[in-house]
Amino acid sequence: MRILVTSAGSGVASAVCEAAQESTHEVIAATTTVAAADVSFAHVYEVPPTSQAGAFQHAVLEIVRRERPALVLAGRDDDILALAEIAADLSQLGATWTGSDMTFARSCRDKAWVAATLHELGFPAARCATTGADAVELARGSGYPLVVKPRRGDGSRGARLVHDESSMLDAFAAPLRPLIAQPYLRPLGEAIPCTLEQRDEFSAQAIVGHSDVSITCNRLRDGVPVEAVAVLPRELAALVTDLADQLAGLGCRGPVNVQAKQVAAGSFVIFEINFRCTGLTGARAKMGFNELDILAGAPAGAGWQAAVTRGLVAYRELSGYRVEEITCRSR
Secondary structure: EEEEEOOOOOHHHHHHHHOOOOEEEEEEEEEHHHHHOOOOOHHHHEEEOOOOOHHHHHHHHHHHHHHOOOOOEEEHHHHHHHHHHOOHHHOOOEEEEEOOOHHHHHHHHHHHHHHHHHHHHOOOOOOOOOOHHHHHHHHHOOOOOOOEEEEOOOOOOOEEEEEOOOHHHHHHOOOOOEEEEEEOOOOOOOOOOOOOOEEEEEEEEEEOOOOEEEEEEEEEEEOOOEEEEEEHHHHHHHHHHHHHHHOOOOOOOOEEEEEEEEEOOOHHHEEEEEEOOOHHHOOOOOOOOOHHHHOOOOOOOOHHHHHHHEEEEEEEEOOOEEEEEOOOOOO
């Protein structure tokens, strides 16, 4: 199957290409900088940035007319809204937009909206404050540190720890862009942190409309997973499957990435959701969960349990992820 992915220089787009190599798919790419694109793409086209939405959309439609891909994927969060706006045009050309509808795509960029929606649906999610005063009140209940991050940022980009009220109020006093604050969710057994060390973060990937889910327990550096262990805690798998079903009723479609931390035995709290493939898409494919195959209509195969049973772990390298077997861990 032929697939078009945008933002070819991104980690997500490279991971999509890595996943395609584990199957029979051919990936073509759109990017603002051809030189930054992965050399493994079948074809690469230069397009305007999404800040020039109309020009970007026109260029994408021209690529679809020429290349006739079956699926269109977003390589960055910034691409999602622009692509959702032309979903009907893509469909007329025979291409399926794999993301959410326009209404959901517009809302899901707002992390405060996502957190509020999760609470309304009854899911365990980190509480969220959008003003300095609300953040101070939040800290009175949860204690410091709090995690402060851009309200509409991508993943962990721009996240930092704040350890006291004065610093919290300063952070919200004159931000370059809107912020949110959330309680810092400590991994089990962790002492009070001094830095935003990202370890023991659970990343669950699901495809709306499909029952299969893959989960890795990750160690990150600068927001990028450098080690991802295949796991399948049944409580988190059930939570994510239920969440994907309920989000479908709000217009959510395609890949959903749920990030959570385990706060007690069998208890998980969600702190971030991304509505796209991720930088681990290629690693998951190598471990037996290929999102591209599922999006193309194929079954997930043997399922993620086989990867867990074998004790698979993915290590990040310059060319992508290397997968090895390790002694199975109990998580």
